[in-house]
Amino acid sequence: MLLEHSGKELFRRYGIPIPDGYLVRDPKDILPVTKPVVVKAQVQVGGRGKAGGIRFASNYEQAQKATQEILDLKISGKAVTSVLIEERLNVFREIYISITMDRSRRLPILMIIKQGGMDVESAPAEQVMTWTVHPFVGLSDYIAREAAADLQLDDAPTRQLSELLKRQWKLFWEMDCDLVEMNPLVQTADGRLIAADAKVVIDEDAAYRHPEIDFRELDRTPLEQEAHGKGLALVELDGNIGVLANGAGLTMATLDWLSSFDAKGRVFLDLGGTDDEKVVEEAMVLMAKATPKVILVNIFGGITKCDTVANGILAARNRLGVNIPIVVRIMGVNEEPAQLRLQQGGVVAFHDLDQACEKAASLSKEV
Amino acid sequence: MLMGAETKVIVQGITGHQGEYHAKSMLNSGTKVVAGVTPGRGGSNVQGVRVFDDVRTAVSDTGANASVVFVPARYALDAVLEAIEAGLRTVVVISEHVPQKDALIMIEYGRLKGCRILGPNCPGMTSSRYGKMGIMPSQIFKKGKTGVVSRSGTLTYEIVNALSEAGIGQSTCVGIGGDRIVGTSMLEVLEEFEADPDTDNIVLVGEIGGMAEEEAAQLIKNKISKPVVAYIAGRTAPPGKRMGHAGAIISRGAGTASSKIEALNEAGVRVAFLPTDVPGLL
Numbered sequence: 001m002l003l004e005h006s007g008k009e010l011f012r013r014y015g016i017p018i019p020d021g022y023l024v025r026d027p028k029d030i031l032p033v034t035k036p037v038v039v040k041a042q043v044q045v046g047g048r049g050k051a052g053g054i055r056f057a058s059n060y061e062q063a064q065k066a067t068q069e070i071l072d073l074k075i076s077g078k079a080v081t082s083v084l085i086e087e088r089l090n091v092f093r094e095i096y097i098s099i100t101m102d103r104s105r106r107l108p109i110l111m112i113i114k115q116g117g118m119d120v121e122s123a124p125a126e127q128v129m130t131w132t133v134h135p136f137v138g139l140s141d142y143i144a145r146e147a148a149a150d151l152q153l154d155d156a157p158t159r160q161l162s163e164l165l166k167r168q169w170k171l172f173w174e175m176d177c178d179l180v181e182m183n184p185l186v187q188t189a190d191g192r193l194i195a196a197d198a199k200v201v202i203d204e205d206a207a208y209r210h211p212e213i214d215f216r217e218l219d220r221t222p223l224e225q226e227a228h229g230k231g232l233a234l235v236e237l238d239g240n241i242g243v244l245a246n247g248a249g250l251t252m253a254t255l256d257w258l259s260s261f262d263a264k265g266r267v268f269l270d271l272g273g274t275d276d277e278k279v280v281e282e283a284m285v286l287m288a289k290a291t292p293k294v295i296l297v298n299i300f301g302g303i304t305k306c307d308t309v310a311n312g313i314l315a316a317r318n319r320l321g322v323n324i325p326i327v328v329r330i331m332g333v334n335e336e337p338a339q340l341r342l343q344q345g346g347v348v349a350f351h352d353l354d355q356a357c358e359k360a361a362s363l364s365k366e367v
Numbered sequence: 368m369l370m371g372a373e374t375k376v377i378v379q380g381i382t383g384h385q386g387e388y389h390a391k392s393m394l395n396s397g398t399k400v401v402a403g404v405t406p407g408r409g410g411s412n413v414q415g416v417r418v419f420d421d422v423r424t425a426v427s428d429t430g431a432n433a434s435v436v437f438v439p440a441r442y443a444l445d446a447v448l449e450a451i452e453a454g455l456r457t458v459v460v461i462s463e464h465v466p467q468k469d470a471l472i473m474i475e476y477g478r479l480k481g482c483r484i485l486g487p488n489c490p491g492m493t494s495s496r497y498g499k500m501g502i503m504p505s506q507i508f509k510k511g512k513t514g515v516v517s518r519s520g521t522l523t524y525e526i527v528n529a530l531s532e533a534g535i536g537q538s539t540c541v542g543i544g545g546d547r548i549v550g551t552s553m554l555e556v557l558e559e560f561e562a563d564p565d566t567d568n569i570v571l572v573g574e575i576g577g578m579a580e581e582e583a584a585q586l587i588k589n590k591i592s593k594p595v596v597a598y599i600a601g602r603t604a605p606p607g608k609r610m611g612h613a614g615a616i617i618s619r620g621a622g623t624a625s626s627k628i629e630a631l632n633e634a635g636v637r638v639a640f641l642p643t644d645v646p647g648l649l
Contacts (some may be wrong), residue, residue, distance in 0.1 A: 005570065100613035101467060103547050103577050106474060111613060120612050135471060176468050178547075179613050206466035208441065247546065249519025249574050252600040253642055259603045260641065268604075273463065273520075300521040300528075302490075302504045303385070332524070333504060353525070354643065 001179075003042045005084045006214065007198030014171040016182075018163055021086030027067040033059050036088040039066040044219050045076040049118065053080065056088060065279045078219060089194060094184030095151065096120045097165075098199075099133065099172045101179075107132045108172065110139065110165070112147050116184035139169035153187075160193045175213075176206035227286050232269065232279075234286060239264025239352045241364050242292030242324075244283055246271040254298045257353060261361030266292040273303045280312020283318060294325050296360040298353060301332025312337035316347045325363050329356035368514075368539045368559050369457060369485065370497040375401045375434070377425050377455070380395035380437035381413045381445045385461075389437065389502050390414050394506045398498030401429040422453040433457040435491065435500045443487060444469035453480045459500045460486035460550070467548050474550045484550025490520040490542035495565070503527075503540065511536015513649065514560040516553055517572035518545050518579065522600055526572055526642045533646035538565040545574075553579045554586050561591050568594040568649055571636070573627060575601030581621045596648040598639045599627050 001008070008018045023042070024030055036244040041053030050252040053067035053075050063085065063227060073080050096116035112129045114121050129150055131143050144162035153161060164185075172180045181199040188194060207215055220228060227234035233248065241258060243265045255265045267290045269283055287295055299309045313326065328349040330338050335351070342349040350356040376393065380386040381403025393415045394400050402425040403413050410418030419425035422434070434450045436443060436458060443462040450458045451473070458477065465487040477484045485492065491501010495510040507524055509531040517523040523542055530537065541556045543549050553571070560566045567589070573580040580599065587595055602624040620626060628638045637648045 098613040101471075101547060104582060105578070106471070106548055106552075108471075134475070135468075136475060173468070176466055178467065181613055191607075203467045205464045206468065207439065209459060209466070235605075245521070247519060247521035249522035249572070249600045250525060251516075252574060252604055253522050253525065253598075255604065256600060256602045257641055264603070300524045302521065302524060303502060332507075342521070354641075 001044050001217070002198075002200045002202065003044060004040065004198050005042055005082075007200035008195070010171055010175065010200055011195055011198055014167045016167050016171070017192065018198070019086040019089055019196060021084055023046060023048065023082055024067060024085055025082045025229055027064045027071070030063050030067060030085065033057065033063050037085050038088045039063060039070060040084045040085055040086065041075060041080045042075065042082045043068045043075045043078060043080060044217060045078065048075055051075045051084075076219070085252075089186050089196060090189040092184050092189045093187045094196075095187065096183045097168070097178060097185050098181035098183070099168055099177070100181070102132070105132055107134060109133065110143065112151070112170075114151060133169060135173060139166055149322070154191075157187065157191055157193060176185055176203045176209060177201060178203050216272065223286065223289055227269070230282055230286070232272070232283055232286065233235055235268040237265045237268060237291060240266045240293040241360055242267040242287045242290055242295040242296065244269045244271060244287055244299070245298040246273070246300065250298060250300060254296065254353070254357070257357045258296070258361055261358055263361035263364050265284070267288055271304060275304050275308050276306050277312035277315060280309050281316040281319070284313055284316030287318055288316070288324060292324060294327060294360045294363040296356065297326065297328045298356065299328075299330045299332065301330070301334060302339075305334045306330045306332055306338035307334040307341065310341045313347060314341065317345070317347070327355045327356050327360040327363065368494065368563050369483075369492050369498060369541065370433070370494045372497065374431060374457075374497055375399045375431045376500060377402045377429075377431045377434040377450070378405055378416070378437065379404045379422070379434055379450065380416060381405060381416065382408050382411070383437055385502075386437040389435070391503075392505060393435070393499055396493075396498045396576075398500065399421045401431050405443050408594060409516060422449045422455070426453045426455070431455065433459070433500060435459045435461060437461050440464040440466070446474055447473040448476060448561045451477050451480050452492060455482055457483050457485070457500070459489070459491045460484060461489065461491060461502060462486075463488040465546070467546070468497040470546060470548045470550075474548065477550065484542045485541070486550060488546045489544030490523065490551070492539060492541045492628055493537070494539050501542070503542070507531055508540070509536040511538065512561065512565065512567035513537050513570060514566040514568070515540040515570045515572065516556040516560070517542050518553070518574055519600065520545075521574055522565055522574075522642065523572055524538065526570065526598060526645050530570070530646050535646050535649060538563065542601065547577065557583060557586055557591055561593060566593065568596070570649070571595055571597040573597060573599045575624050575627070576622055577600070577619055578621045581630045584627075584634040584636065587631075587636060588634040594649070595636045596639060596645055597631050597636050598642055598645055599624050599631075
């Protein structure tokens with residue numbers, strides 16, 4: 001997800017009205033305050049308002065104090081490194097609007113909720129207005145007319161809404177978005193529609209089409225970020241067994257399996273569909289950095305061949321001289337040479353996943 | 368299902384490492400692989416299969432009606448559109464990391480032209496009668512009457528292997544793919560299993576995220592009379608990051624392992640605790 005200010009930069013580029021504002025990393029950089037402002041923590045997690053990450057200020061001193069206080073905050077464990085300072089809108093009403101991909105209908109949908117703001121996810125279903133938007137057709141004016149009727153908007157704001165929705169759709173489609181959300185879209189006391197917040201998620205598989213976009217997810221840990229940069233999906237967990245498997249479903253199933261021995265994962269690491277021993281070696285090196293008590297490798301060989309994985313494991317162990325115990329379950333394509341090589345390398349290798357999980361679990365509990 | 372005696376398959380991207388390896392494996396499993404397509408490589412030969420420059424010529428020369436796509440993600444949309452335009456009825460997209468927008472365009476254009484898409488980012492399907500389209504390892508399969516539908520790749524192999532070791536063979540196994548937008552849904556495959564005379568019972572392999580399993584539970588309750596056993600991966604996974612409110616508004620609390628297991632149980636589906644528990648529940 002893009003930070004609010006980056007999302008708003010896209011809004012500006014697509015002609016969606018946003019409040020006047022600027023980004024600040026240091027209270028010294030605050031400009032003179034001539035009208036009331038709101039100071040907003042730039043974080044990628046929800047609930048920043050409840051965590052004290054949004055404050056109001058009417059003069060320079062208040063703005064400086066609010067900025068310093070927010071920069072001192074940790075929201076969901078993450079330090080806040082920048083704030084957005086914006087004009088405070090004179091709010092008449094707050095509306096929720098989003099365009100997202102609906103997996104069930106396999107089409108984008110536009111959702112509008114009359115009462116935007118906090119807790120929209122618990123709005124009763126009948127208050128959520130939805131329209132599918134077929135990409136071969138685009139977002140047509142009738143949608144804005146229907147929405148405006150529901151929202152009881154007059155002529156001028158209806159025209160504004162129509163224009164805004166078309167721009168929102170254009171942004172969603174051209175920028176390969178998974179989500180373009182305005183919560184709230186504010187209707188000001190003088191009748192203007194302004195996007196007071198911006199949540200934009202761009203499909204990472206389309207990143208190559210948008211080299212200007214910063215896809216860093218700030219809520220990743222440094223190790224997760226490092227793995228991501230190497231094309232590996234790694235998630236740090238709160239147990240003590242490092243689980244490396246091929247395929248996300250199999251990796252999750254392995255973690256679930258450990259729970260039947262009262263053991264918990266320290267790391268989820270999905271090798272994906274690689275058949276390169278260098279990638280396996282790299283994955284093992286990342287795994288060691290998380291210092292799990294045991295490493296459990298679970299491979300069902302197909303595209304990823306078992307002997308490739310065996311070579312990668314042994315190479316990593318030799319390179320690092322790791323003394324973390326490694327338990328391997330390996331079966332599928334080229335299983336026999338893999339078993340042999342691991343055995344020669346002194347690594348315990350199982351054919352049966354249940355036995356491997358039991359072994360890893362018992363090693364994880366040794367004192 | 369998805370394949371029949373008349374199915375003649377093209378491999379798009381056959382001259383690549385994966386394309387060649389799996390073309391050979393498909394041939395070995397008895398699949399009629401009649402042509403390969405790689406632009407600029409027409410006239411050559413891979414594993415005894417003729418290679419063409421374009422799908423149109425491959426179709427007119429061989430009568431092919433299906434394709435398996437192995438091209439890199441950024442060329443996948445073009446390859447699939449070419450296959451749809453050439454009149455193919457089924458296209459299996461193995462390529463992973465296909466942009467969601469490209470997936471949407473291929474699926475919708477396919478729908479318009481009467482072409483069915485399986486995937487993207489899927490392992491394809493295996494039939495006990497007609498071979499396979501995709502990358503599933505043939506040696507773990509055993510002929511039988513159980514239909515398997517799954518969102519995952521290797522986890523499916525784990526479960527198929529457990530079934531085969533327990534003496535339970537499979538009729539058809541379909542990997543619909545793990546992406547958020549896929550051409551063939553779990554619901555469509557379930558309905559086909561219900562109608563398929565070769566299938567007696569069904570195994571559903573799901574995972575956390577999305578609502579496919581909850582929707583499947585609803586369908587099973589209303590329309591599926593054959594017994595269904597499920598496995599859901601991700602019971603112990605920590606709750607995912609929230610991205611805006613839109614996902615939560617659509618899903619309304621669905622998506623977690625417990626929501627899926629509960630919905631399936633309520634529809635009379637037995638849910639296995641471990642993948643190896645699946646055969647015992649059938």
